[in-house]
Amino acid sequence: MSIVEAEETRAAPPPPIRVRLAGPRDGxxxxxxxxxxxxxxEQVMTWxxxxxxxxxxxxxxxxxxxxxxxxxxxxPRPDGAIHxxxxxxNLVVRADxxxxxxxxxxxxxxxxxxxxxxxxxxxxxxGDVNRDAKRFYESFGFARASDRLVLAA
Numbered sequence: 839m840s841i842v843e844a845e846e847t848r849a850a851p852p853p854p855i856r857v858r859l860a861g862p863r864d865g866x867x868x869x870x871x872x873x874x875x876x877x878x879x880e881q882v883m884t885w886x887x888x889x890x891x892x893x894x895x896x897x898x899x900x901x902x903x904x905x906x907x908x909x910x911x912x913x914p915r916p917d918g919a920i921h922x923x924x925x926x927x928n929l930v931v932r933a934d935x936x937x938x939x940x941x942x943x944x945x946x947x948x949x950x951x952x953x954x955x956x957x958x959x960x961x962x963x964x965g966d967v968n969r970d971a972k973r974f975y976e977s978f979g980f981a982r983a984s985d986r987l988v989l990a991a
Contacts, residue, residue: 855903855940857947860893862886867902868893871930894947896931896940904931906944908951924952926962945978 860868865886869878885891885907896904907928912920926948931940952960962980964971 855896855898855943857894857896857944860886860895860902860905864893864895864902868895868905871902871905871932891927892951894944894951896944898935898940900935902932903935904929904940904944906948908948910955910957922952922955922957924948924955924957924960926960929962941974942978945975 865879865882868882868885869875872878872881874881885893888909890910892908892910894906894908895902905928906926909925909927911923911925913923914920926945929941929944929948931944949960960980961983962971962975963986964975966972
């Protein structure tokens with residue numbers, strides 16, 4: 839399944855890619871994107887098997903160039919209705935392909951995918967130490983929200 843993306847006009851054209859849903863056959867390629875190869879297979883298989891998790895991959899001539907891991911939460915509202923929140927749990931682009939707007943195209947596809955499923959918001963949790971990721975999401979229009987409280991288990 840291809841996700842419709844809005845093309846951005848730039849001086850240098852982005853690499854020809856399409857964003858699609860990942861499947862079990864993408865397991866090996868997804869493992870190569872992760873930092874910790876020792877636990878990569880287990881992580882990828884967990885993502886693929888989790889019912890509330892969706893993986894979108896950027897596919898190019900060189901294979902899988904990046905992945906966006908989306909986790910959907912269904913939250914009850916006081917009036918008895920529900921709403922969906924999609925969290926970008928992880929967004930990774932192959933190291934040799936960074937800076938080519940692949941991450942932006944993956945994120946645009948993730949937002950579009952969320953809208954198609956009637957999510958009320960898309961979240962990305964970024965630690966204060968990851969300034970590059972924070973700038974990336976803010977440049978896309980994400981804004982800081984501080985309504986989350988956390989307790990280590």
